[in-house]
Amino acid sequence: MNKIYIIILAVIVMSGCKKDPVVVGPSDKVSTGSFPKSLNDLNTILNPAYGNLKSIGLYGFELMPKALENSVHAGDAQYNGDAAWNEMTANNLSVNNGKSQNAWAALYAGAGACNITLEAADFYEKNYAPAGQKADIDAVRGQAKFMRAFYYFQLETLFGEAYIKAGGVNEGKMGVPIYTEVPKNVESTQQGRASTKQVWDFIKQDLKDAAVLLDNKVWGASEIGRATEWSAKALLGKAYVFTEDWANAKTTLLDVINNSGKTLMPYAKYKDAFNGNTANEFNEESLFEMNIDGDNKGNYGPWGNNPNATTLNGVIWSPYILSLTGTETGSRPLGYGGNLGVHDKNVTRFGYPLGYYTLVNNPAFDSSKPPTPANPAMIMDPAYRTAATAVRTNKTADPRLYVNLVQPWLDVLNINWENGAFQNIPVSKPDYLAGAPNTYGWGFRKYAAIDYHLNMVNYDKWNWYFLRMADVYLLYAEASIGSGDGGTGLEYINKVRRRAYSLPINSASARDYTSLTAATPAINDPVLGTNPLRYERWAELFHEGHWWFDVCRWRLGPQEAAFYGTARNLSTPLTFNEAKSYSWPIPLTEFNANAKIAGQQNPNY
Structure with a gap:
């Protein structure tokens, strides 16, 4: 049904308003009607690519408090009446887990909105755009490509079979299905799983394209939450780190560090930057954040007639x-x-x-x-x-x-x-x-x-950071260490640490780590106690939705389970099955809807 809905949506968007009530179902062809006819129309089509981030299955509600925070044990659930929630805590998901299923559907809905936008941009440029509007149309394309890469980044890191390691290890493992265009019929919704290399190459190419299309684009005050060239380059650098392409990661991330005009915000602002103070939004550290208006449009958070109006x-x-x-x-x-x-x-x-x-x-x-x-x-x-x-x-x-x-x-x-x-x-x-x-x-x-x-x-009032410079500094540190430059890596780890202690970030201090194996603040912690890179990523990005991906790519599952030991919503000690739990299962609903994915479930599900 989700796939059929996408086709209906595509037909409506691309055909404009019609009086014929007979046309109510999927069609083999997308009409070349009259929409979009203006740049405002085109931006209207783009908007759901952003708004979808606030869907119930993603950052509107379920993904963080009910999935990721339980998976990494930042949270300890008192409530144990939700089986899917309990499975997240145990890192032992079933193929019909509602939280992973809803994330899968919402992420593909977001990617689908981007594909619709890209086709609409082509249609508008060909049929209605006046001379001199190409740069504005390209800016829409750039945003759509960035957002599509963002959604596929999430899909691959949650549902892909394995992370690519240095030297191309795991490139042939199963990634997620890729949709590069709007499905024109039910048959075109049937896609098997691409390889991990194909998915990451697709993500990287979209981000490269987005950076070019958004080059030097500066948004006005009313559009400040839109993606930029530096959003794209920061996420591209992260994609290189997550695939252990250290050389490209260093080059890309250093470009962001040196040329984006961004830096770490001072500690006084940092402490107050996550709770809805509008003076701190879109600050000197932020590269991409989700704008949350303090208005639920009369709904209970993400539910109601305006389901993506806010988060809860x-x-x-x-x-x-x-x-x-x-x-x-x-x-x-x-x-x-x-x-x-x-x-x-x-x-x-x-x-x-x-x-x-x-x-x-x-x-x-x-x-x-x-x-x-x-x-x-x-x-x-x-x-x-x-x-x-x-x-x-x-x-x-x-x-x-x-x-x-x-x-x-x-x-x-x-x-x-x-x-x-x-x-x-x-x-x-x-x-x-x-x-x-x-x-x-x-x-x-x-x-x-x-x-x-x-x-x-009935609403949150804080913006959500997806990309900020502290993450970029630590990714650059990891890429430097991975390429053999431990000194540079240590310095960028220490820059982040200095900010935490309200010290000048570019000057050596008594708080600095003296080596990559120095003791960290973590007490009696075999996972983080003598690993500053790991500790700083955990401490700096705590409660922001990043640690699960670090646990998976560094394969820390059993150690983390042993460290946390127990959870209130489970009656048995925490464990971690390395043969399956680093990847969420492809939802059963996808197998029921997509014949070409048959036999392509993640191992041991």
């Missing part, structure tokens, strides 16, 4: 604040409670050196007044609080711990909670951990609501 990830990973009576029991989530908290192992992975806290009677409690968050009967042990405050002040733990997470009792959130008045209310453990010994109970801060309640507005 934060409703799942919301932090908690103290109850109305100042207790952890009955603490209040700033979204939909009881779903997904922070896995405790992430706290020590950022280098937090203290154990668990206890509650003690509040010596300042005023018994003549009712208990409230400002007058709690019990508080964090003051000695622990003093030690925890010193960890922050002295930067004993990685400062990015406090960019990403909020700490019970020490962090205070300014919440418009009751009667329209803002109140400073301490962060709490989730109510389901109240009284539980040996738990940290920290909450998410990055990409979480920290100054409003999501259930009151």
Whole structure:
């Protein structure tokens, strides 16, 4: 049905408005009607290529909180009533897993929107475009090619059989089906799986084309979220790293570093760059981000009559604040409670050196007044609080711990909670951990609501970074190391680390790693403890949807499962099957719809 819908959509878009009610199904040919007739029409056709990013199956809702964050154990799910969610946590998916199936369908829908745009651009240029508009049409083509590459990048890294390694290893493994044009009939929707090399070559060529088509294109303030030449080159550099083509990766990424005009934002901005402060959007570090308007168009997040109007990830990973009576029991989530908290192992992975806290009677409690968050009967042990405050002040733990997470009792959130008045209310453990010994109970801060309640507005208000310069620096470091230039690699790792400690990024510091095997902040961590490149990618890009792909391409699955050990929504210890789990299964729905993919499932599914 999805494929038939794509054909119907293509016919409608390419044929324009018709009064004939008989034409309601797929046709063998696309009409050469009257749409698009203007550049505005063409941009209208392009817009779904961007808007599709906010679909329920992608960044609108499911992909991050219900799939990737469980797969890498950034989150620890309290809720265990969703079998597909539990499978993600266990890294043991079934072929009818709803989260992977919805991602597959949404990614191909996005790629299909790009193909429609490219054909519409050709049609418009041939039939209606006035002289002198070629550059504008090419800019549309460039965006469509960038977005198509973006969708196929996601498809290949999630569903491809294996990553290409240096020297061409795995080039003949199974990639994903490639559609280069709008299907004109049902037969043309039947595509077998291309090889991994074919898919990556397709991605790279689209990005090269996009960079040329968008060369020197500068968007006005009302169009600032559109892809640019540097978006394309950054993703191209990433594609080279992910296929271990170190020489091309270095050249491409260095071009971005030297010529894009982008750099790392200062730490003060960085700490406040993930929670909806509009002053920080499209900043000096951002290469491509998804624009989120603080308006759900009357819907509940991505659902309703405008399904891609906004996103609602934060409703799942919301932090908690103290109850109305100042207790952890009955603490209040700033979204939909009881779903997904922070896995405790992430706290020590950022280098937090203290154990668990206890509650003690509040010596300042005023018994003549009712208990409230400002007058709690019990508080964090003051000695622990003093030690925890010193960890922050002295930067004993990685400062990015406090960019990403909020700490019970020490962090205070300014919440418009009751009667329209803002109140400073301490962060709490989730109510389901109240009284539980040996738990940290920290909450998410990055990409979480920290100054409003999501259930009151039903939308996220923060833009989502897909590509930023910290990622580029670390990719360039990896490419340099891969090509034998460890010194340059170490320097670019240290640039990212210096920013985390609010230091000048281009000057050596006492915080620098002295070697590629130096100790990192990660405590008792056999995966990241003596690997600065891995640690910096984990810490810098935590909770941004990148770590799963690093785990898969570096084949860290069993080590990560052993490090995290357990998950709240599973009754057995975490394990990882290297023979299958680095690739998600091709959904059963695809086998039911696509005869040419028969016998091409990923191994061991």
